[in-house]
């Protein structure tokens with residue numbers, strides 16, 4: 001495994017992985033994301049995006065190749081530290097919210113780290129503020145709208161002070177206002193971001209760079225605006241812009 005320069009947040013080298021049933025989902029993926037970059041991970045259903053993401057904090061391991069997060073190898077020895085540094089926001093916020101109140105959900109991770117209660121309280125307040133949910137700490141998550149629950153799910157990860165935020169389809173099931181509000185939240189976060197999305201305008205708005213995965217390999221990696229203007233690339237990998245959407249017209 002080559003030594004990444006200190007500014008590399010994510011380094012994936014020749015990653016190949018087959019599920020226990022023998023299905024090969026990744027065939028040698030290389031990906032390097034520098035600190036502070038926002039990168040969209042695009043690709044059709046079944047391309048291997050989730051499989052790749054689950055390698056970033058060691059939920060899946062054991063294939064060929066190597067993954068490093070903030071310079072640390074993702075292996076048994078470094079798993080705890082890796083999981084502190086990489087926060088994954090799953091598609092369904094209800095997978096991430098399980099406590100009686102929003103505040104307890106956001107406090108759960110920092111408390112598990114054994115941080116002093118004053119530090120936990122400060123982190124909860126800051127994370128809720130970052131996602132525009134200050135004042136909701138005492139509410140039960142199931143009383144919130146879907147969009148609010150997704151923002152709280154982001155806060156549960158931010159309270160761990162991750163260096164890298166990985167989001168799985170963050171705009172799915174949001175109404176247009178909720179989608180825009182979440183974009184404003186994400187744009188303001190000072191973290192490295194990898195965003196899995198089928199929402200190509202969202203990728204263009206938030207991520208200067210995109211990586212296209214298909215059939216378990218990276219088939220394109222470059223400026224989002226250029227990739228989305230490549231009609232052959234889009235057609236070849238089942239990527240479709242919304243009707244009437246022209247990336248060239250987006251400022």
Ligand SMILES: Nc1ncnc2c1ncn2[C@@H]1O[C@H](COP(=O)(O)OP(=O)(O)OP(=O)(O)O)[C@@H](O)[C@H]1O
Pocket residue numbers: 019020021023024025043044045046047048049050051052
């Ligand atoms: N637990 C599993 N066991 C066997 N095969 C799996 C498993 N999970 C996923 N796969 C297969 O691995 C391939 C990649 O799946 P993956 O979920 O990573 O794709 P994806 O790009 O995230 O797709 P989507 O856009 O639909 O979420 C698919 O062919 C899928 O059927």
